[in-house]
Amino acid sequence: EADIYQTPRYLVIGTGKKITLECSQTMGHDKMYWYQQDPGMELHLIHYSYGVNSTEKGDLSSESTVSRIRTEHFPLTLESARPSHTSQYLCASSVSGAYNEQFFGPGTRLTVL
């Protein structure tokens, strides 16, 4: 079944740790996105990719980095987590074309102590 997956769903970690949030999609979509969403707030785009070896920073500045070595995989890495990184991280994908319906993964809720 075509879908978009994120792991872990929940993560509680200490300050200074390196973490990688995983995102995979089986829909063959070229475009993938990472959003950050604080409780009660709007989604903010932090990274996006148009395809393999393409990554761009989004509208919200983020200390995280991403990579796109395979079409289906778009991991996000924080080299040194801080409490200010506590948030929900949503991954999405869409097909290249005229319209941009984005499909979202279930999200990772990150808490940095």
Add this chain to the structure above:
Amino acid sequence: EDKVVQSPLSLVVHEGDTVTLNCSYEVTNFRSLLWYKQEKKAPTFLFMLTSSGIEKKSGRLSSILDKKELFSILNITATQTGDSAVYLCAVDPYNQGGKLIFGQGTELSVKP
């Protein structure tokens, strides 16, 4: 600066009520407007609107776009407790590489 504004920010109704959620936008190079429903996890797609005056309908939900007045509404009739969620409006502009501009959402709570 492009922006999307939703109103109200929160709404409490009783089962069976009809609600109207609003989304206004100021976006250059408008291409489409999308509505999503977000329960405790990921947003799920509801509608995409590209043309004015054409109503999109799915069960008790419907939506329409007015490109002259730059807004869209999402109607939910005969609300149920399962409709409780945050409803997100987003605009997809041309020449932005597929980056959506989201509003802050409307939190709908349907009481039994």
